[in-house]
Amino acid sequence: MDLGAIVADPGTRIIVCCGAGGVGKTTTSASLALAAAEAGRRVVVLTIDPARRLAQSLGLEELDNEPRRVHLPGLDNGSPGELHAMMLDMKRTFDDIVVAHSTPERAETILENPFYQTLSSSFAGTQEYMAMEKLGQLRAADTWDLIIVDTPPSRSALDFLDAPGRMSRFLDGTMIRLLTAPARAGGRAGMRLVGAGFMVFSRIISKILGGQLLRDISAFVAALDTMFGGFRERATATYELLRQPGTSFLVVAVPEPDALREASYFVDRLSAEGMPLAGLVLNRTHPPATTLLSSTRAEAAAEAVAETGGEGSALAAAALRVHAERMALAGREQRLADRFTSAHPEVGVRTVPASAGDVHDLDDLRAMGAVLTGPDDDPTSATPRTRVLPPR
Template structure:
């Protein structure tokens, strides 16, 4: 298989953004952190943006607080490593405050609909991750490489789609209909009703109640005059993702569902001409290749068991055979992925016996990620 050359990617100063994506539970966040440590030790000035790190992983980077601001991770040189955790509400609040005068931003921040939107809208997290990425990637930023760990969403594709969805939602025709009264265009409702849209507001107010509709109207009117279009903002960040300085790394476990998800994502990136660096096949079973086949090992273990002697050896052989079988199955799944996506470089990272607790653990994963001689 084509090997993914991680060190070449990390050392290349043209690489400015790396986005780790994949299904939930495949080790995206750990991969992002390990890439960050390795890149910093290759001399890059790195900022890792994580969405929801396990407490242990934050501790592994020596961080006690992750609070929407990049915090330096000590013990990494000659480059530097900073890590931060996205606080989506804070990020959203800051966007509002940066673009509206104090009085208007107060009005927006206190609006009940804004509060619901900024803390629980499906897609706000993705949108704010993009927004934060845009902020971190400014010309005057102290980082030359930003590594993003994507939110744990239902589908990895949400990261690409949610921002545009939120943008077009806030700019869309329905929200304009709802905001018509708030803009003082009283007759708009009449015109809409004539067009058959009245039923729409009728249904909405039945479900949500009239107060909610009015909150939404005030919110959109307030936000509309302050910054020009959510959609343009979302589009701008989306364009950033297409630039050659960006690299997507898709992380997958060697399991059917995770690889299926990875396939979807790879196909989507390719169809959008997004820069895909490759696939990290995470936590694969390693077995040292010996001359004996799995069948021979299993048969030998059975013979020992039947003889009633050498129980330890029998157990060890069973363990060995089990691992060989697991590796075989994983390789079969990987081969299927590979034949469907022959141009995608792949790197396999072995499963660790223990969880990651410290920088050394991350370094070890980084070394595995960069080990292009791994012939798994």
């Protein structure tokens, strides 16, 4: 997997980073965005994860629903590259859609509706749909050469793929059709046509939900009725955009059984959806400084050195034991990686060694970006970037 070519290719317009929680998706997204900007591209990175790690690593106090430019000293002297960052605000995105696609009077009615206020801030699935909307808006604006999406942790990271279908099922559901029937039938004559059935329906639902909540829902649905087709069309258009060649999905994992199981789930799901998969980033690996001394031999040497009792023997024995532990850890990580690649031989892999500390500023992001997008061979250990240990 040549990530350097992917981020520098003008044909790559969207990169979606997905994976389990705590595997480094945010830092991977930011590092790739920085690398693309320094390669001369105008980039925006969108995080759906509410954690503030992205803002902190980019030197920003906070992120909001609008792209903020990141100050990059090396790119402020005539270079075409730019880096912007933003964090999805689910409610504000929904509010903007309502204002943009309805009259001022109808928009005010919707925004003040109590059911809408709950739906737009906490309803299950709204975040994923709004992520789809925001991605579609960014792409339609055609302001940036590359959009990088940092998805939320866990398997819900791919729920935005279900947003068009979920929205269609919601809009075509029996309750929505019943709630909008009087308005769609039109006037008093329409009320007479649907009145009997609707009154029975209303009495039943009122007992379940309460009369006031039902009235709020009915008013919300009636006010939003003319926008339903637009919701469905935009979500479907963005979904199709994700399937086009200009999009690349990047699965991020760490060399742990649970994280790689999640990675397998993402790979299978993306394959089933026909989404373009770039490959797997195996983050926080622990390659040893040298592989000339095996773990077993290092342990034996440590015992032999310790038994001599000479000057510096304790320090030498400790160093040998550290190397033995590192070799054992690297071997375990390589076996886990081999298990994944055996199950998914078609998926390219790029390993990223664990850093000494947390990635918290632009220099750290730049260093990680160099590993992600650099040549395949690591010059310090001669280990291919596709592996934790050199091939036998």
